[in-house]
Amino acid sequence: MTKDVVAKFQQDTGITLKIIAQGDAGAMVNQLVLTKNKPLGDVAFGVDNTFASRALDEGVFAPYTSPAAGNGSTTYSAATDGRLTAVDYSDACVNVDEKWFAGKNIQPPTSYEDLTQPQYKNLFVVPSPATSSPGLAFLLGTIAHFGADKWQAYWQQLKDNGVKITAGWNDAYTVDFSGSTGKGDRPLVLSYASSPPFEAAAGDTAAPTAALLDTCFRQIEYVGVLEGAQNPTGAQKVVDWMLSNGFQAAVPEQMYVYPVDAHTALPADWKKFAPVATAPAEMDPAEITANREGWISSWSDLMES
Numbered sequence: 001m002t003k004d005v006v007a008k009f010q011q012d013t014g015i016t017l018k019i020i021a022q023g024d025a026g027a028m029v030n031q032l033v034l035t036k037n038k039p040l041g042d043v044a045f046g047v048d049n050t051f052a053s054r055a056l057d058e059g060v061f062a063p064y065t066s067p068a069a070g071n072g073s074t075t076y077s078a079a080t081d082g083r084l085t086a087v088d089y090s091d092a093c094v095n096v097d098e099k100w101f102a103g104k105n106i107q108p109p110t111s112y113e114d115l116t117q118p119q120y121k122n123l124f125v126v127p128s129p130a131t132s133s134p135g136l137a138f139l140l141g142t143i144a145h146f147g148a149d150k151w152q153a154y155w156q157q158l159k160d161n162g163v164k165i166t167a168g169w170n171d172a173y174t175v176d177f178s179g180s181t182g183k184g185d186r187p188l189v190l191s192y193a194s195s196p197p198f199e200a201a202a203g204d205t206a207a208p209t210a211a212l213l214d215t216c217f218r219q220i221e222y223v224g225v226l227e228g229a230q231n232p233t234g235a236q237k238v239v240d241w242m243l244s245n246g247f248q249a250a251v252p253e254q255m256y257v258y259p260v261d262a263h264t265a266l267p268a269d270w271k272k273f274a275p276v277a278t279a280p281a282e283m284d285p286a287e288i289t290a291n292r293e294g295w296i297s298s299w300s301d302l303m304e305s
Contacts (some may be wrong), residue, residue: 005250009241015234024133025051025221032060032226042229043238045087049220050136050292052078053285061224064236068243072262076220078285084222087242090192090257091216091277092137094124097179097187099208109188111214112145115158122162124188125176130296132168133219138190139299140288141217144281148291152302159303179209193277194256197269207273216280221257 010016020040022028029051032044036058047055055061056078065082066073076086094115101108109115115124127135143151164186166172173191176184179199193216196207223242225235241247248259252267258276266274 001247001254002250005246008246009238013234013237013241015237017238022046026133029055029060033058036060036227039226039228041226042231043223043225043235045221045223045242047084047222047224048133049078049218049222049282049285050133050140050288052084052220052222053289055224056083057289059227062227062229062232064225064232064239066236066239066243068240068261071243072260073243075262076260078220078222084224085239085243086220086260087223088251088255088257088259089218089220090194091211091213091218091280092134092141092190093193093211093213093216093277093280094138095173095177095179095189095191095195096210096212097177097208098206098210100178100187108210108212110212112142112154115163115188116154116161118161120161120188122164123186124158124161125164125166125172125184125186126190127169127172128165128167130300132166134169134190134192136292136296137217137219138215139295140283141215141281143295144217144283152298155299155302165303192256194252194258194270194274196273197267198256200269200273205272211274211277213275213277213280216277218277218280218282 006017022031025046025048028046032055061083063081063083066085069085073086076089078084096108106119109120126138129136129139142154146154172189173180175182176186177189178184178187193211196209199209200207223239225232229235248261248264251257251259252270
């Protein structure tokens with residue numbers, strides 16, 4: 001978040017923010033569970049819908065409903081008692097290097113199924129669902145699309161068609177993808193629907209990359225007051241602040257995700273180059289919690305054999 005937005009919150013409330021990084025959503029939830037009887041802070045941000053139910057089941061968060069929650073946050077709620085408040089959302093989708101395909105005179109894919117076709121052999125790179133939250137989102141998207149009994153066959157087809165697996169999003173997007181800074185040799189990558197605006201130069205009427213909106217899985221990020229917080233009132237003010245106009249307006253260009261406040265306008269480039277998926281894959285957080293480790297284990301056995 002911008003220094004100005006943080007400074008205004010601290011000036012308005014007299015609260016000094018101290019941020020303790022805890023890794024990605026999975027690592028953070030593990031840490032919150034391990035320290036729930038002696039929390040490391042008062043409020044936690046970054047639990048997403050792939051790990052939300054574990055945090056709720058473990059009693060990590062205390063109920064609190066912000067007065068601003070009705071502006072759009074409740075649309076993405078993970079708990080009816082306010083224990084987790086939605087702040088932003090994003091759609092993890094396959095991204096295409098449009099220039100690469102135009103230069104080769106090949107039509108880019110449009111669907112999950114297309115990615116297994118011969119003309120796209122050795123062109124797709126995706127981060128591992130075992131070590132990457134967007135990688136996990138793509139795995140969940142394929143399970144939602146193909147079903148719990150057929151997703152393995154789909155991944156076998158991806159494997160046979162030369163899909164490359166990287167440890168994290170950064171390697172996949174900035175090293176192997178041909179349409180970004182790394183200028184790699186793969187014109188198809190798992191990234192976000194909000195990625196194309198960052199590849200467009202000032203004045204461009206079309207972005208050089210695009211997201212395949214029929215391959216998206218929606219991720220939602222939450223903030224919550226920690227049970228046992230030393231300053232619960234201050235923690236509630238942080239939740240209110242993250243739903244405020246100033247914070248929500250800064251979300252796209254600072255955090256590269258969409259604000260939950262329905263009244264917050266997107267940047268002009270986002271309106272042109274980063275349309276929101278109209279029917280992204282979604283999954284009940286409880287179903288994810290019940291099956292996540294088993295799905296990742298099955299995926300690892302399949303892809304590493």
